[in-house]
Amino acid sequence: MNCEQVAPYLPGLAGGELKAETARWVDSHLAGCASCRTEAGRHRAIASALGELSRREFEPPAFLVEAVMDRVHAERRRRYVPLSPVLPAELVRVVQDNRDAIVSAAGAALVAIGAAYALWRAVRSIRPSTQPARS
């Protein structure tokens, strides 16, 4: 084996990810090759520095949790559909909170009514006349 064959395995060796047989094969090369030992050391240093990064946390903005929960509560309100009779004030709030859904449903209902009417007209126009033809 030569250095070029071994080089691709050095990061995996540093991360402890190689199969035992492959690791032995790489180690046997490293035992007799100073430059690859140096390179393997560099990859261990890179792996160690990356591991160091895991211990560093970035401070999230202070508003993050609050902003998330504001959006979650807004989602909950949008999904809320009362099953029992509601007071007028409550009804107004539900309509306001579900305005988009109500507009979409109304649009869909109008389209459905229009389609039904068009179908009825089409069926009516092709129905054979029951009145006798005038002479």
Added chain:
Amino acid sequence: MGGSLQIDRTIVEAARRGDADAFETLVRETHRSVYGLVYRIVGNHDDAADVAQDVYVRVWRSLRAFRGDAAFETWVYRVATNAALSHLKRRGRAGEPLGPGELAALERPVDSSGEQITAEEVDRALRRLPAAQRAVVVLKDVYGFSMQEIAQQVGTTEGAVKVRLFRARRRLAEELYRGGVIVPMKRKRATS
């Protein structure tokens, strides 16, 4: 499993049933790690804050469908990784390294001494990787996820992750060479 979070299953179950207080507890327990992961992928704090919010809204919407096949934290990381990569795709920046402005906060003269590589040096090199490569290095070498978990998180096969990780680590070493942090090895062709 990667990451260091230990989430109480009863809180997850309560949130799954729609308990917003339980969900807030989950957010408080995970938001530092999630924010850190997103920030490492998208590269700036403003975008990371927006993406992190989107992550939790997606988690809230999908929580009822969460069956617990994977750990909750693994699932959240998966959502976060996908959201961060999607954000970069939308911006047309999935294949690019982070820009000079985003690197400015970390730029400083290279002070390589022997074979010591500092976390700052490797972080700076990491930010020069394309987003997809940066994500797998962050998930594997920073957060310690297994190949299988990373494959689930980025939506590909374990083999594809291995290939991407191999290329990413090679690119990372090249960036360290380029930055003068380490000197390239002179490879011998002769057998030994």
